Amino acid sequence: MKLAIVGTGYVGLVTGVCLASIGHSVVCVDVDREKVAQLQGGRVPFFEPGLDELLQEQVHAKRLSFTIHHEAAFDQAEVIIIAVGTPQGIDGLPDLRALIEVARNIGRTVNHDVIVVIKSTVPVGTNHFLSQIIAEEQCHPVSIQMASNPEFLREGSAVYDTFHGDRIVIGAAGEGVANTLEALYRPLHIPFLHTDIRSAEMIKYASNAFLATKISFINEIANLCERLGATIEDVARGMGMDQRIGEKFLRAGIGYGGSCFPKDVKALMGMAELSDYTFQILQAVERVNRMQQLRLVEKAEKRLGDLRGQRIALLGLSFKPDTDDMREAPSLAIADALLKRGAQVVGYDPVSMENARNFLPAQIELCESAEQALEGVDAAFLLTEWIEFTMPVFALLLQRMKVSVVFDGRNCLDAPALARLGIEYHPIGRGIDAQLVTTSFQEKGREP
Numbered sequence: 375m376k377l378a379i380v381g382t383g384y385v386g387l388v389t390g391v392c393l394a395s396i397g398h399s400v401v402c403v404d405v406d407r408e409k410v411a412q413l414q415g416g417r418v419p420f421f422e423p424g425l426d427e428l429l430q431e432q433v434h435a436k437r438l439s440f441t442i443h444h445e446a447a448f449d450q451a452e453v454i455i456i457a458v459g460t461p462q463g464i465d466g467l468p469d470l471r472a473l474i475e476v477a478r479n480i481g482r483t484v485n486h487d488v489i490v491v492i493k494s495t496v497p498v499g500t501n502h503f504l505s506q507i508i509a510e511e512q513c514h515p516v517s518i519q520m521a522s523n524p525e526f527l528r529e530g531s532a533v534y535d536t537f538h539g540d541r542i543v544i545g546a547a548g549e550g551v552a553n554t555l556e557a558l559y560r561p562l563h564i565p566f567l568h569t570d571i572r573s574a575e576m577i578k579y580a581s582n583a584f585l586a587t588k589i590s591f592i593n594e595i596a597n598l599c600e601r602l603g604a605t606i607e608d609v610a611r612g613m614g615m616d617q618r619i620g621e622k623f624l625r626a627g628i629g630y631g632g633s634c635f636p637k638d639v640k641a642l643m644g645m646a647e648l649s650d651y652t653f654q655i656l657q658a659v660e661r662v663n664r665m666q667q668l669r670l671v672e673k674a675e676k677r678l679g680d681l682r683g684q685r686i687a688l689l690g691l692s693f694k695p696d697t698d699d700m701r702e703a704p705s706l707a708i709a710d711a712l713l714k715r716g717a718q719v720v721g722y723d724p725v726s727m728e729n730a731r732n733f734l735p736a737q738i739e740l741c742e743s744a745e746q747a748l749e750g751v752d753a754a755f756l757l758t759e760w761i762e763f764t765m766p767v768f769a770l771l772l773q774r775m776k777v778s779v780v781f782d783g784r785n786c787l788d789a790p791a792l793a794r795l796g797i798e799y800h801p802i803g804r805g806i807d808a809q810l811v812t813t814s815f816q817e818k819g820r821e822p
């Protein structure tokens with residue numbers, strides 16, 4: 375099938391490359407000239423495991439090409455997949471300007487029958503809204519049919535997720551459109567779910583909001599484990615073994631970040647508000663997440679006292695491992711809170727140093743290696759569970775650099791190994807002194 379993909383970000387590029395690899399002929403278009411030039415040169419403009427090799431293979435096989443010209447991409451395309459950004463707008467709802475521009479371009483340019491698929495995450499009703507814009511701009515008497523096909527890939531495992539997704543959701547008004555899209559994705563052997571367009575749009579937000587809820591929930595349980603002398607990993611394992619709960623997304627830590635959860639939770643609350651409905655659970659999910667991002671700072675203040683002048687290393691800056699994406703990374707809120715308290719902050723990330731420079735305040739010293747970042751620090755904060763930090767050799771590095779206190783926001787370090795090396799370790803959600811807990815219950819006149 376001949377496809378045009380609009381937007382070559384994490385979603386558009388991965389989708390384009392993967393669809394080319396199952397035999398489709400794909401032209402990707404983006405307004406960012408520099409990005410397109412890099413892609414034409416065979417280079418992926420961001421870090422995503424496995425994408426470079428696959429991209430080069432598909433370009434070489436002449437199934438994949440890149441352009442800045444919409445008309446060239448749309449020419450002969452049977453399906454146009456839109457994957458441009460929908461960042462958070464001023465009112466909490468997504469900013470749809472890029473999508474509107476693409477819809478206008480489609481209306482003005484397309485001179486043959488086509489299916490337009492919205493893959494970007496968009497508020498319920500956006501497909502309908504965009505189809506009106508296309509119709510208003512339409513210059514040729516052709517059939518332009520819309521479909522919603524939300525994307526569920528995760529950054530850092532985007533290629534794997536595209537080939538091994540749990541479901542492909544196709545929201546369409548007619549059977550013809552749904553059948554064409556099913557044929558497009560059939561080689562992936564992923565189960566399909568056919569719905570109406572609005573339900574497909576809602577599935578995306580409901581899924582992300584539910585996952586964010588799971589994270590805030592387990593983080594609150596972790597906070598309680600600390601106070602009641604339980605261990606969050608054991609608790610999460612015990613919960614996850616119940617298949618109705620499931621083991622995934624129960625990792626406690628310093629909260630969720632990234633370009634999706636924070637923005638999509640806000641958007642769903644915004645949609646609720648516009649419908650005169652208050653989404654109370656999500657208000658709490660957001661509040662808990664904001665609080666959770668600062669847990670390590672609180673712990674450090676409790677342990678080290680006034681943080682003014684104390685030198686603190688932030689290890690891992692991206693919002694999760696295996697990506698260089700810094701959007702809404704917890705490291706940003708943590709760096710900010712430490713600076714406000716007068717700490718001297720240094721940072722290191724194995725991959726996202728270039729992006730980190732653009733996102734973090736200039737006062738933060740960025741280092742070329744973990745070793746450099748750990749030089750003379752009073753404490754280290756582990757913020758992203760990159761594999762290099764979880765290797766046994768990293769604990770030895772901490773010892774060699776004479777780091778005496780470590781606050782682990784991802785519970786990814788080996789506590790007994792650190793104890794053997796004489797390093798004080800503060801993870802999230804592991805109650806350390808159940809005796810204290812008993813005392814406090816008794817003080818309140820209650821037997822635990």
Ligand SMILES: NC(=O)c1ccc[n+]([C@@H]2O[C@H](COP(=O)([O-])OP(=O)(O)OC[C@H]3O[C@@H](n4cnc5c(N)ncnc54)[C@H](O)[C@@H]3O)[C@@H](O)[C@H]2O)c1
Pocket residue numbers: 380381382383384385386403404405406409457458459460472473475476493494495496525526527528529633634
């Ligand atoms: N990043 C993810 O993991 C992920 C996963 C699922 C869904 N989503 C959703 O998919 C959408 C895209 O996300 P992303 O992270 O890939 O965004 P991104 O910011 O990485 O990329 C968006 C791309 O669109 C391009 N663009 C903007 N206006 C354009 C136009 N008029 N014509 C052509 N290209 C244009 C930009 O230059 C950019 O390259 C968003 O709605 C997001 O919520 C993202």
Ligand SMILES: O=c1ccn([C@@H]2O[C@H](COP(=O)(O)OP(=O)(O)O[C@H]3O[C@H](CO)[C@@H](O)[C@H](O)[C@H]3O)[C@@H](O)[C@H]2O)c(=O)[nH]1
Pocket residue numbers: 495525526527528529530582585589622623624625626627628629630631632633634635693694
């Ligand atoms: O148990 C967990 C799982 C995740 N996280 C955090 O949650 C955030 C998001 O992680 P993840 O979901 O793995 O990454 P994303 O790339 O943001 O992917 C989410 O957002 C995408 C964009 O909408 C969706 O497509 C994906 O299905 C959805 O998982 C990160 O900060 C993680 O550290 C936790 O704190 N605990």
